[in-house]
Amino acid sequence: MTWILNNLELIGQLTLTHLATALPAIVLSFVLSVPIGWFANRFHVSHGLVLTVCALLYAIPSLPLFLVLPLFIGTSTRDSVNVTISLTIYGVALMARSTADGLASVDADINQSATSMGFSAWSRFWRVELPLAGPVLLAGVRVVSVSTISLTTVGAVLGIGSLGSLFTDGFQRNIPEEILTGIVLTIALALIIDLLLVGLGRVLMPWTRAKTSGTGGALNPTAREAVTV
């Protein structure tokens, strides 16, 4: 505990850096996957090709990517932007499929119905298709968020600050408490962000919870009663 208490400031600062590196990558991969998922879903020919190419991005090893990226975008090797961009690429690799699957999960009848009411293709996408793809999108974002928060630590090997720096530093200086702190905080951060995402989903998609209440739900206790009596 002494190490933690003596280094609270460092831990706090690394946590913030970690978030500042990971959160933009999570948001960006979600945003970028929307047009890619739309494109993959819209044209059947493109479906397999686009999603396969996206999935292959995930096969790029992370350390070389962190090193090579600065050559393309002109950042320094220790810039956290390298990590953010690399993790965005991995995020898109996971998220594009979720977005395409989510859009494909929207009932064709609902789309027909929206069109027949006079939604333009554009407003239908934003107000009907994307919201209804929500549950699948959320599942995708949760995976991306956990994976991104965990992968952010890899940058520490190159001296790019994050909670991963606690492992590298702890190993070099042989401080088990520091290593443990890094691991526990990374997991805790992933869990907290995940909980926030679930909460956000509940707020933004109230209809997904509606099925358990109302007429259907009210009937269930009666049915149960009938069995027990």
Next chain:
Amino acid sequence: MIEFRDVTKRFPDGTVAVDEFSLIMPSRKTTVLVGSSGSGKTTLLRMINRMVELSSGSIEIDGEDTATLKPVALRRRIGYVMQNSGLLPHFTVLDNVATVPVLNGVARREARAHALELLDTVGLDRSLAERYPSQLSGGQQQRVGVARGLAADPNILLMDEPFGAVDPIVRAELQTELIRLQRELDKTVVFVTHDIDEAFLLGDQVVILEVGGKIAQVGSPTEIISAPANDFVANFIGAEKGKRALSIRKTDRGDIVIDGQGRAAGVLVDKITESGVGDRANQYGASE
């Protein structure tokens, strides 16, 4: 008035769903398109609001060729009610009903206030307003679907087998409600069904379709029942099997009408006075 002129629909795979179809659907009347699957009835309906584009021919609404109108704008002024209600699952009942007015630029608050009134119109309790469609019964969903179709106060209401998926008791209720609504609102209704009894009950003009959108007979229910144009129609309406043949049996307490199977179908009276169902019944029940 909706006028079909030599309308043909050929799908990309070569199927001709509708071939040289011409018909006038009069204003403020209910036209029912009835036929088995493959008769092109839904295709015909969807061509009116350009959900399906014509291969050739034209459709005019009050003299205006629909091909000259923007599809999105056209659809916003035509009510559409489909089977399984087609309600948006992520909108509350009220927002579903208010959808088209909001798309048309009406302020949300105003559209929702009007939507509440429409719930009354279709016989739904206002307490359902904030529910989601999944929390309603099938019959309630269809009522919301009708309210939504009426929300922009369209002159035309297209109904694609709207009562096909609800149980017979609820269906009968909804049919009665539709007759009442139509009496109050005076819309031009185009209704698609495969149920001939529903067609005779609701239609001012009934169009019996053969495969490929070919018109077998057009007329009022009375005209069709009293003089089926051909064997296809006779068979379709059940006249051949004696289903439409009613006979009178005199009893001490009055005249009883007996149906084709020998069951008592009703009592014979001079004039049916009660409600709109009776008015319709007059058309083919007591027209002689």
